Amino acid sequence: MSSDTVDRILKSAESQARTGGYNAFSFREIAKDIGIKSSSIHYHFPTKADLATELTKRYTEKFTQHLEMIDVGGKDLISKLSDYADLFYEALRTDQKMCLCGLFAAEADALPDEVKAQTQKFFKTNISWLEDLLTKHDVPSPESEAMKLLANMEGAMLLAKAFESEKHFKGAIDLSKFE
Amino acid sequence: MSSDTVDRILKSAESQARTGGYNAFSFREIAKDIGIKSSSIHYHFPTKADLATELTKRYTEKFTQHLEMIDVGGKDLISKLSDYADLFYEALRTDQKMCLCGLFAAEADALPDEVKAQTQKFFKTNISWLEDLLTKHDVPSPESEAMKLLANMEGAMLLAKAFESEKHFKGAIDLSKFE
């Protein structure tokens, strides 16, 4: 499933969801946005949960692709972590929007189960990647450090939104431990 | 304004808002929850924005009260910061819910202006308090470190929600720099 219409639906949905969360995007708004009827969206995604699940899945896949472009091996841990942080920063700077999965995580208890599960995958993927990186660079307690780093990324995004300035993201990132 | 009904309205609204954000609480749900009619809520809070503004204001005030119970002076910075983190942890553990202002910050662009402004106050209050604490303990770059600490708190809450376990909060908190 990957027609042009489907892509446009998901793009519009992402924009709305990353602005106000799960309850902030609707079939009608997406339809109006891309110039079709809301019933046409139901043709591609029977329910809202279906749409959100696919949205979260693609968001994670795209993010993972970028992750995998950072060579985990090689020396210079700090520059790898800096590249990692830049993935979040770019998501923030380009779209002026929060991380989709960060927002979904915050409202996890209000999400349909499939969407929640898909959101968790984003976090597990990030943790795994970080653990791998830290392990390869002989950092002690890689699992624990991975959690702390991911919390730092999502928290920094949240602060940037709170203060309405992506500059605050940079100010809230803390990689000093690995310098 | 502080009748029993108002308190019950706000308590119910807080529970719903901290679960799914601004669009996840409604006059009808609150009314049903506390056994009155939705029109009665409008009597106390003409608009939803009014309700959310007061909610955010009280949330911040309550949090600030707890903050002020931590003596900023005295020695042992790390135990003060640990107490600080415990404020967030208790909010998470007691209610099994995200920080109200953390969630609101994530969806800031979808909030009425007054609510957004009130949400910012929560963050500014926290930053100020942390700056003060760090300054009193001669920590270099107190403003920058305050941002990093607050990002760590909110990010840790977010991860706890993502993984549906408050244990993950503790695992994501990083105060090692100040030990």
Next chain:
DNA sequence: CAACATCTATCTTTAGATAGATAGAAACTT
């Protein structure tokens, strides 16, 4: 009585969802 707080009743808008019609492309049949 007057205020305060609540109620009933209702309005408009929006939400997710579904049934059924239609137009065009593709595939199959003779």
Next chain:
DNA sequence: AAGTTTCTATCTATCTAAAGATAGATGTTG
């Protein structure tokens, strides 16, 4: 090749539920 059927993607029209909001009646109390 012509005709028929099927599939795909969209549309129109409509349903039901829920949302925020408001007007005006009712009861309660100092």
